[in-house]
Amino acid sequence: DTGVSQDPRHKITKRGQNVTFRCDPISEHNRLYWYRQTLGQGPEFLTYFQNEAQLEKSRLLSDRFSAERPKGSFSTLEIQRTEQGDSAMYLCASSSPVTMNTEAFFGQGTRLTVV
Amino acid sequence: DAKTTQPTSMDCAEGRAANLPCNHSTISGNEYVYWYRQIHSQGPQYIIHGLKNNETNEMASLIITEDRKSSTLILPHATLRDTAVYYCIVRSRNSGNTPLVFGKGTRLSVIA
Numbered sequence: 001d002t003g004v005s006q007d008p009r010h011k012i013t014k015r016g017q018n019v020t021f022r023c024d025p026i027s028e029h030n031r032l033y034w035y036r037q038t039l040g041q042g043p044e045f046l047t048y049f050q051n052e053a054q055l056e057k058s059r060l061l062s063d064r065f066s067a068e069r070p071k072g073s074f075s076t077l078e079i080q081r082t083e084q085g086d087s088a089m090y091l092c093a094s095s096s097p098v099t100m101n102t103e104a105f106f107g108q109g110t111r112l113t114v115v
Numbered sequence: 116d117a118k119t120t121q122p123t124s125m126d127c128a129e130g131r132a133a134n135l136p137c138n139h140s141t142i143s144g145n146e147y148v149y150w151y152r153q154i155h156s157q158g159p160q161y162i163i164h165g166l167k168n169n170e171t172n173e174m175a176s177l178i179i180t181e182d183r184k185s186s187t188l189i190l191p192h193a194t195l196r197d198t199a200v201y202y203c204i205v206r207s208r209n210s211g212n213t214p215l216v217f218g219k220g221t222r223l224s225v226i227a
Contacts, residue, residue, distance in 0.1 A: 004158070045216065
């Protein structure tokens with residue numbers, strides 16, 4: 001068990017470009033969450049999957065954002081036509097039915113900088 | 116929105132106990148108090164949670180007042196590696212499907 005893995009750790013992109021991030025949850029975890037965190041703020045919820053089903057999306061998740069978890073394992077988060085306001089840390093977390101009421105495990109995040 | 120209030124920042128001398136307060140005056144009967152921390156450039160890490168009894172694990176102790184309107188996270192012997200942002204979160208016992216709602220937390224600086 002290597003924990004929640006996110007790739008890449010850092011991404012710099014030009015405004016208007018598309019970017020895609022990947023999250024590999026802990027292997028037996030069926031729940032997967034995406035959060036966004038800007039400087040000085042706590043993480044803000046974006047979306048959540050149970051297995052391959054996307055069950056909840058925050059109003060923060062604009063039409064330019066899309067997330068998938070095609071086989072209920074890894075997940076991708078794509079941002080189209082990036083804007084400078086998208087610059088943030090994107091965090092992924094996972095939890096299992098056994099520990100769902102105790103803890104979620106977070107990855108180290110992908111730091112996006114839009115220039 | 117977060118249902119908790121925490122001080123923005125605190126300092127603690129290395130080796131001393133760090134006591135981090137959290138106010139959750141609107142907590143309801145089926146809601147737990149969770150604590151996470153986030154060390155710089157890392158994702159949040161679970162510390163402890165409790166309902167009404169005091170709890171202790173290898174990382175910390177959680178003291179919840181009798182009326183459950185506030186709690187204190189105690190790091191008994193703070194080290195420099197405990198420097199982090201600490202988040203107090205209130206969450207329903209049966210909300211395994213719902214996301215954690217983070218506030219701004221308390222930035223703890225442990226000083227040598």
